[in-house]
Amino acid sequence: MAGHIQDRWYKTEPGPDGKPRRIKSERHGSGMRYRARYIGPDGSEKSRSFPDKHKRLAESWLAQIAADLTRGQYVDPAAGKVTFQQFATQWLASQTTDASTIVAMELRFRLHAFPHIGSRSLSAFQPGHLRTWARALKDSGIASSYQRVIFANVSAVFGAAVDDGIIARNPCRAGSVRAPKVDARKMKPWTHERVLAVRSGLPAQYATAVDVGAGCGLRQGEIFGLAVDEVDFLEGVVHVVRQVKMVGPHLVFAPPKSGKLRDVPLPNSVSYALAAHITERPPTDVTLPWKTPDGPPVTVTLIFYSRERKALNRNYVNMYLWKPALVSAGVIPARMPGKRFKQSREHGMHALRHYYASVLLDAGENIKALAEYLGHSDPGFTLRTYTHLMPNSRDRARKAIDVAFTTNSRDSDETGKDAAPPDRMPRSIVQGSSRRTASPSS
Numbered sequence: 001m002a003g004h005i006q007d008r009w010y011k012t013e014p015g016p017d018g019k020p021r022r023i024k025s026e027r028h029g030s031g032m033r034y035r036a037r038y039i040g041p042d043g044s045e046k047s048r049s050f051p052d053k054h055k056r057l058a059e060s061w062l063a064q065i066a067a068d069l070t071r072g073q074y075v076d077p078a079a080g081k082v083t084f085q086q087f088a089t090q091w092l093a094s095q096t097t098d099a100s101t102i103v104a105m106e107l108r109f110r111l112h113a114f115p116h117i118g119s120r121s122l123s124a125f126q127p128g129h130l131r132t133w134a135r136a137l138k139d140s141g142i143a144s145s146y147q148r149v150i151f152a153n154v155s156a157v158f159g160a161a162v163d164d165g166i167i168a169r170n171p172c173r174a175g176s177v178r179a180p181k182v183d184a185r186k187m188k189p190w191t192h193e194r195v196l197a198v199r200s201g202l203p204a205q206y207a208t209a210v211d212v213g214a215g216c217g218l219r220q221g222e223i224f225g226l227a228v229d230e231v232d233f234l235e236g237v238v239h240v241v242r243q244v245k246m247v248g249p250h251l252v253f254a255p256p257k258s259g260k261l262r263d264v265p266l267p268n269s270v271s272y273a274l275a276a277h278i279t280e281r282p283p284t285d286v287t288l289p290w291k292t293p294d295g296p297p298v299t300v301t302l303i304f305y306s307r308e309r310k311a312l313n314r315n316y317v318n319m320y321l322w323k324p325a326l327v328s329a330g331v332i333p334a335r336m337p338g339k340r341f342k343q344s345r346e347h348g349m350h351a352l353r354h355y356y357a358s359v360l361l362d363a364g365e366n367i368k369a370l371a372e373y374l375g376h377s378d379p380g381f382t383l384r385t386y387t388h389l390m391p392n393s394r395d396r397a398r399k400a401i402d403v404a405f406t407t408n409s410r411d412s413d414e415t416g417k418d419a420a421p422p423d424r425m426p427r428s429i430v431q432g433s434s435r436r437t438a439s440p441s442s
Contacts, residue, residue, distance in 0.1 A: 003036060003037045003038025003039065003062055003065070004036075004037060004038075005034050005035070005036050005037075005055065005058050005059065005062065006034065006035045006036075006037060007033060007034060007055075008025060008027050008031070008032070008033055008034070008035055009024065009025055009027060009028045009029065009033045009052070010022050010023065010024060010025055010028070011023060011024075011025045031049075032049035032050060032051055033050070033051060033052040033054075034049065034050040034051075034052075034054065034055050034058045035047050035048070035049050035050075036048050036049075036050065036058040036059075036061055036062045038062060038065055038066075041069070048061060081121050081122075081123065082121065082122055082166065083118060083119055083120060083121055083122070084113070084114075084117050084118050084119075084120055084121075084122060084125075084157065085109075085114050085118030085119065087122060087157065087160075087161055087166070088109055088113070088114075088118075088154075088157045091156075091157050091160050092105060092106055092109075098254065098291060099247045099252075099291065099292045099293070100245050100246060100247045100252075100254075103247055103248050105153050108149070108150045108153055109153065109154075112137060112140070112142075112150050113133075113150065113153075113154050116133045116136055117129060117130075117133050117154075122158075122161050122166055122167050123166075123167055125158075125167075125171045126171065127171050127174035127176050127177050129171070130171050130172055130174070130177045131176065131177055131178075134151065134177065134178065134179075134180065137150060137151070137180065138180060143345065144180055144181060144182050145182050147180035148179060148180045148181075148182055151172070151179050151180055152179070154172060155170060155172035155173070155179075158170040158171060158172050186388045187346075187354055187385065187386070187388075187389075188346075189351075189354045189355050189357070189358035189389065190351050190352075190354070190355045192355075194329060194331065195210065195214050195352070195355055197328070197329035197330070197331075198210060198325045198326060198328075198329045198331065199211070199325075200328075200329075201324065201325030201326070201327075201328030201329050202321060202322075202325045203321065204280075205277075205280075205281050206304065206317075206321060208273050208274060208276075208277040208303075208304075209223050209304055209349075210352060211269070211270045211273040211274070212226065212238075212270060212274070213349055213352030213353065213356070214352040214355050214356055215267050215269060215270035215273075215356065216238050216264045216265070216266065216267075216270060216356070216373075217264060217352075217353050217356035217357065217373055217374050218238070218240060218264070218353075219243065219256070219257065219350070219353065219375070220314060220317075220348075220349040220350065221243035221244050221245055221314065222240050222242070222243045222256055222375075223304060223349075224243070224244040224302075224304055224311060224312040224314070224317075225242040225243040225244040225253060225300070225302070225311075226238070226240075226242075226302070226303050226304065227242070227283070227300045227301050227302060227303065228278060228283040228301050228302075228303055229301065230242075231266065231271075231274060231303070232266070233266070233271055233274075233275065236265060236266045236267075236268075236271065237263050237264070237265065237266055238263070238264045238265075238266050239261075239263055240256055240261065240262050240263070240264055240375065241255070241256070241261050242254070242255065242256070242300065243255070243256050243257070244288070244311045244312065244314075246313070246314060246315070247292060247293055248293070250289075250293040251288055251311050251313060252288050252289050252290065252291055252292060252293060252295060253288045253289070253290055253291070253298050253300065254290070254291050255291075256375055257375060258375070258377050260375045260376075260377060262372060262373070262375050264373050265373070274303070277303070278303065283301045283302055283303050283305075284301065284302060284305050284309045285299050285300070285301050285302075286299070286300055286301075286302045286305060286309070286310060286311050287299045287300075288300075288311055317349075318348065318349075319341075322348070322349060323335075323341045323344065326344060326347055327341075331344070331347050332344045332347065353374060354386075356373075356374075357370060357374065357382075357385075357386050357389065358386070358389050360373070361386060361389045361390050362389070367379050367382055367383050367386075370382055370386070
């Protein structure tokens with residue numbers, strides 16, 4: 001057994017005969033009687049106190065400590081006293097991901113985690129605490145997809161605490177704790193008429209952004225960060241190398257999402273629209289820091305910019321340009337005086353990417369190419385998102401057979417042989433079908 005157990009109600013002193021004897025200490029009858037003590041891996045003494053008549057419990061605790069030390073699963077009991085908020089704050093400060101992601105996680109913790117579970121010590125968490133918090137998250141009314149992101153961030157903090165040896169297991173991964181489920185709603189792409197209606201509702205200097213989004217599948221930030229020298233009109237290609245991001249209240253230039261640079265086909269229709277836009281509103285030089293608010297300045301000749309000849313701010317565009325255009329197109333109702341616009345997350349500028357994907361899939365483009373054009377790192381994600389838009393296998397089968405029969409009929413006509421009319425099935429198939437449907441007694 002690691003360490004030993006001290007009985008603080010008794011002490012040993014030499015008796016008159018020189019032999020040790022056990023006598024009551026000055027603490028006899030008050031306070032915790034037993035103190036289990038051991039030396040931790042860092043060389044410092046650790047202890048825990050137990051009340052009278054609980055010596056066996058103290059022995060079991062020491063035995064468990066010894067077993068954990070042997071298996072390499074030891075966790076310092078004192079380390080878990082740090083609160084979730086304290087550890088999460090330290091964890092965020094140590095992250096090396098991009099600044100905008102850290103700012104977003106800090107906001108999620110501050111609004112949706114710290115008020116509920118921030119003051120609890122890490123070692124005091126039980127699965128029930130996470131179930132209660134997950135229920136509160138669900139009742140808050142925020143989107144289920146956003147609930148899932150918040151839950152994943154909290155689970156990542158507990159996972160880091162496990163890695164650091166502060167707690168033994170992640171309570172978010174307990175069998176009775178369920179991560180929020182995303183609503184199984186299928187994305188419904190816009191029609192071409194709706195795209196045109198929203199485009200006409202935007203000010204003229206921003207209308208061409210709809211052409212780029214719907215015709216090339218660029219994200220909102222990538223449209224805002226598109227430079228004139230990245231549009232190759234001769235080769236018919238758009239080089240996607242940058243986006244405008246928000247890090248807190250600050251705008252910065254940054255690589256596209258996941259750092260995935262890509263080339264996207266430039267359709268003639270979008271090419272003509274961009275050429276007209278550039279002629280009417282020449283591109284302007286805009287300088288922003290690179291990746292972080294204190295990053296090195298980078299100057300880019302942007303195609304789309306604000307009235308002040310600055311980079312476009314997504315918050316301003318969404319509230320004062322995009323949503324009024326949705327209202328004019330009849331997508332969402334008009335805002336009542338003193339009220340906010342109706343929630344329209346599915347009708348943001350991202351809807352243009354969905355339209356782009358639906359058009360390409362309907363034209364027979366393969367998933368791998370579509371994923372490359374959209375900038376998805378995993379074609380499987382593209383497939384899961386848009387699989388319901390892919391042509392139905394039965395429809396493809398019908399079309400394939402119709403094409404084959406039409407071709408065969410044409411070949412037969414050219415060689416002078418009898419052929420079935422193009423709008424009728426071959427006689428042999430009709431007769432065969434009749435034989436199959438006849439009753440056994442006929």
